[in-house]
Amino acid sequence: MPPDVSLVIVNYKVKPLVMRLLLSIRAHVRIPHEIFVVDNASGDGIAADLARDFPDVRVIANADNRGFAAANNQAARAAKGRHVLLLNPDTELIEDCVTPLVQFADAHPQTGVVGCRVLNPDRTLQHSVLAFPTLGSQVPIMLKLHHLFPHLPAVRRYLRRDFDYERTQQVDQVIGACFLMTRAALDTIGLLDERYFIWFEEVDYCRMAKNAGLEVWYTPQTQIVHHGGQSFAQVFAPRRQRYFDASLVKYMRKHHGAGASMVVRVLHPLALFLAWIIGLLGIKRSTYA
Numbered sequence: 001m002p003p004d005v006s007l008v009i010v011n012y013k014v015k016p017l018v019m020r021l022l023l024s025i026r027a028h029v030r031i032p033h034e035i036f037v038v039d040n041a042s043g044d045g046i047a048a049d050l051a052r053d054f055p056d057v058r059v060i061a062n063a064d065n066r067g068f069a070a071a072n073n074q075a076a077r078a079a080k081g082r083h084v085l086l087l088n089p090d091t092e093l094i095e096d097c098v099t100p101l102v103q104f105a106d107a108h109p110q111t112g113v114v115g116c117r118v119l120n121p122d123r124t125l126q127h128s129v130l131a132f133p134t135l136g137s138q139v140p141i142m143l144k145l146h147h148l149f150p151h152l153p154a155v156r157r158y159l160r161r162d163f164d165y166e167r168t169q170q171v172d173q174v175i176g177a178c179f180l181m182t183r184a185a186l187d188t189i190g191l192l193d194e195r196y197f198i199w200f201e202e203v204d205y206c207r208m209a210k211n212a213g214l215e216v217w218y219t220p221q222t223q224i225v226h227h228g229g230q231s232f233a234q235v236f237a238p239r240r241q242r243y244f245d246a247s248l249v250k251y252m253r254k255h256h257g258a259g260a261s262m263v264v265r266v267l268h269p270l271a272l273f274l275a276w277i278i279g280l281l282g283i284k285r286s287t288y289a
Helices: 015-028 046-053 068-078 098-107 135-142 153-159 183-188 201-211 237-256 258-281
Strands: 005-011 033-040 058-062 083-087 111-119 178-181 215-226
Touching: 005 015, 005 068, 005 098, 015 033, 015 046, 033 046, 033 068, 046 058, 058 068, 068 083, 068 201, 083 098, 083 183, 098 111, 098 178, 098 215, 111 183, 111 201, 135 153, 135 237, 135 258, 178 201, 183 201, 201 215, 201 237, 237 258
Parallel strands: 005 033, 005 083, 033 058, 111 215
Antiparallel strands: 083 178, 111 178
16 A cells, blocks of 8 residues: 655755654654655765665655755656655754644545644744735845835735634645645646746646645644755755745746736846845845845
């Protein structure tokens, strides 16, 4: 019998976090599962450590950094599970969140993606449900205007500040920290779009699922801790902005047309300059910008 779920973790120079996540999976998950760790040329010796401490984990070692979407897809193509659960390497299980997600997917056959409650390390709620991006919401975020004007209507709608995290409900998108791709989605729309190196790949997947008539769900029935952006914390702000804008261009062109993507291209140099200033000042960026 195939496992109920395949767990996929992508490592990029965060080996201690991956090892902690694997320990938490070992401690909590009881449903039949398999685990993949895809290493994007981290050079941190994780393959040897996994062979020693977690011999049951399947390791895919890349000679170069293929990006988040492509690395996840490598494991998903080899996965035997009925569903595939993507876990950010900086997440940590504090309970068996995997079994309830699989049970939810099985009970709702039209589900394409499901995510759960996400907590900060101090166990406070982390906002993990957003609306689909629009040009009106993303331009202020690119230009950091939402920091100066936090009540901009388009940004507030995008960030779903009014969302009720106590209620199970259909949503536009859940963040990729804990992202269950159901068998219905895998069979209908396939894998992540590898044109996204980092950022927007999970947003795009939720959009494709909805376009295919599938459902995206949030459930508070279980929870996971997300330490937040540890791989990219090692990257200087302008480089992060470059990755963000490049993915945003692809998303806008795919879902909003050439005109929207051109606006992002035109504003990119200014966004890069602002990111450079933020990097020099050492200002911590928010999750979304």
